């Protein structure tokens with residue numbers, strides 16, 4: 216039986232750095248852009264239809280002046296918004312909100328330059344929350360994940376990978392902050408030390424009840440456009456069950472349910488029902504068949520909901536659905 220699910224969400228992409236046209240064929244119906252991409256004004260227009268992924272975005276990276284990623288070669292010009300002091304926070308958040316952002320991205324990367332002070336970070340979080348916008352943080356370097364958590368950040372854009380977090384800290388984080396997985400960025404199939412650190416943190420965060428979203432950082436590095444088999448395999452290896460993986464893929468967008476969405480780079484607004492992801496064939500009956508589950512999942516493709524062939528369900532269909 217074909218399975219139809221809410222459009223799978225990649226909760227960490229950079230649309231300025233890759234062509235999203237093939238995402239739907241790879242099963243991804245929705246994306247959250249975490250910095251460096253803002254749709255042209257025309258793309259926020261009110262059109263129906265569109266087969267590009269439904270997109271929400273953060274706009275500019277908010278960080279310390281001279282901080283990550285303002286000096287990174289991959290970062291598009293104008294993609295960073297320096298925030299020098301708490302007094303600058305409201306304007307920086309206002310600028311993203313005005314451009315249509317539904318999440319605010321901050322960077323705390325002590326390995327690549329100066330980072331936001333604690334009071335400036337708190338001021339950004341406060342300004343964002345006043346607008347009902349969640350805050351996602353790139354954290355890198357010792358102590359940065361904890362600093363983000365202490366300041367009230369809502370999402371970590373990456374599973375922490377710079378250090379092993381204590382069970383006590385993970386227990387506090389679980390239930391109060393969401394992690395976006397991005398495990399495969401550490402080696403792209405040839406696991407690095409950071410991959411093992413991140414996997415260990417994610418396994419314990421998940422075991423403590425922490426909420427995880429599937430995300431890949433697509434646009435940075437050699438990642439497949441569409442569902443990433445290695446990311447799925449890594450999540451399963453961290454102890455997420457197949458159902459947990461489906462939950463991580465089908466979560467609502469973070470933030471306000473009524474925030475503006477755009478069909479990425481198509482100039483069209485997605486239809487109200489949103490995209491769906493369709494997986495042909497039967498899910499393996501054996502819950503321990505993780506390889507079979509992954510193969511089945513990777514056969515997914517995304518569609519606008521209105522493209523689904525509609526037909527009346529017969530009684531045997533309904534009995535099928537119940538079983």
Ligand SMILES: [Zn+2]
Pocket residue numbers: 227228229249372432435
């Ligand atoms: Zn990123």
